[in-house]
Amino acid sequence: MGSYDLKRLEIAIQYIRRMSEGKNPVTNRPAPDNEVLNNMNVHRCLKFIDEVLTDVQKSGGTVGMVSQRAHKQSVSEVFPYDALAQYQYLQDQQISYFLKQLEEYLPEGQKMPVPATTITLWMRENGYLEKKVINDSGKENSVPTKKGEEFGLYMEKSGIYPNEYYRVYYNEKAQRFIIENFRRILTESEAIRERNRQEKKKEGSPRSARQSGGSARQSGGSAMQGGGADRRGAGVSGAQNPVGQAAYGNPSYASAAPLPEDFASSEPAPVEDLPQEYYDMLRDGWDSADGGAPW
Secondary structure, X not given: OEEOOHHHHHHHHHHHHHHHOXXXXXXXXXXXXXXXXXXXXXXXXXXXXXXXXXXXXXXXXXXXXXXXXXXXXXXXXXXOHHHHHXXXXXXXXXXXXXXHHHHOOOOOOOOOOOOHHHHHHHHHHOOOEEEEEOOOOOOEEEEEOHHHHHHOEEEEEEOOOOOOEEEEEEOHHHHHHHHHOHHHHHHHHHHHHHHHHHHHHHHOOHHHHHHHHHHHHHHHHHHHHHHHHHHHOOOOOOOOOOOOOOOOOOHHHOOOOOOOHHHOOOOOOOOOOOOHHHHHHHHHOOOHHHOOOOO
């Protein structure tokens, strides 16, 4: 990475711009007929240099590696918290209906960007909810803990056995706590999700597991082929009995099955190192009559 004197850079841009217009770069007067300055390819080249130097000037005279992609703001950073000041208690509600009510306070046309799972994740992490099997159906339900009941949560049973389940309701106390701590809940929920993702990465990706499983299956198939060859005896040549032709009548033993598309390796796309206008120029403005130059 390097930097350039902005004053000299400004003069260089001025000179290049004048030459690209067919003028004397010092006097800024029209230049006499000149096979160099009047050449169309030279004009295009100078125009390209003008654009590059202008970009360097805009960056303060500094050139180097392309900066990383701008940070994408999370929901916790952009949520309009001030809109929640309009909240009024209506009734005890499940969290999904409560969030639907809050959506009415957002700017016109904006949907609630916070799913119910964001709130319940935070509730479980902080000991207000827990997943529990509460009957012999084997199904897990999110239910309030003792701490959650004191917080303002309670549950009601719905459905008929064996499809019964429990709904968790938030009373006015719980709703107001969520309103007053909405920023904290969103921020901490994002941190919890990120932590969970990192833990899953450490445990190994499902993709690696699938690859290992596929290798094991292929190895198993090869072992079965070998066993078949032993039973057929050593006197049978490969030409007489090619692998996969039917000791067991299954051609899948002939070779490993092709991997799914998501296993295919891919090379990273090359980084474009010139402005798009350069490639447009090559496509639209490069004429063989110009002497074969790419400008």
